Amino acid sequence: MITGKSKIVIENGQIDYQILKKLRMTVDQLEMRIRTKGISNISDIQIATIEPNGQLGYELKKEAKPLTYGEFTKLIGGINGNQNENSNQDNNEYKEPNIFQEIKNTNTQKHNKIFK
Structure with missing residues (x-):
C-alpha cells in the first residue's frame, strides 16, 4: 500500500x-x-501534483481548458438569443442542433463579437 501526501510541483x-x-x-x-x-x-x-503513487495530477487554467459540447451548445444558444439549454424540454425530446445552420443564420454582428 502506498501512503503519503501529494506534492505540488507546478502552481x-x-x-x-x-x-x-x-x-x-x-x-x-x-x-x-x-x-x-x-x-x-x-x-x-x-x-500540478505528483501523487504518492507517482502519477501526475493537474488542473488547467480556465482559458486553457477544452470546450465541452454542453458549453458549445450554450454558446450557440446565446448567439441566437435562445437562453434555454434545450428548447425541446416540453416534449422531453432532444434534437441535436444543426450547428452550421445556426451559425449561418446568426446575425453577423453578434457572431463577430463572440468569435473575436
Missing part, C-alpha cells in the same frame, strides 16, 4: 524546483509526464 504555471529536487525528479522527467497527458505548455497549468 500558476511556475515549476517549484525545490519540490522537484526533494522528489529527485528532473524538469525533463516532469515535462515528459506533462506531455503524456497531452499538455504542451506548462504555463497552461493552474496546479
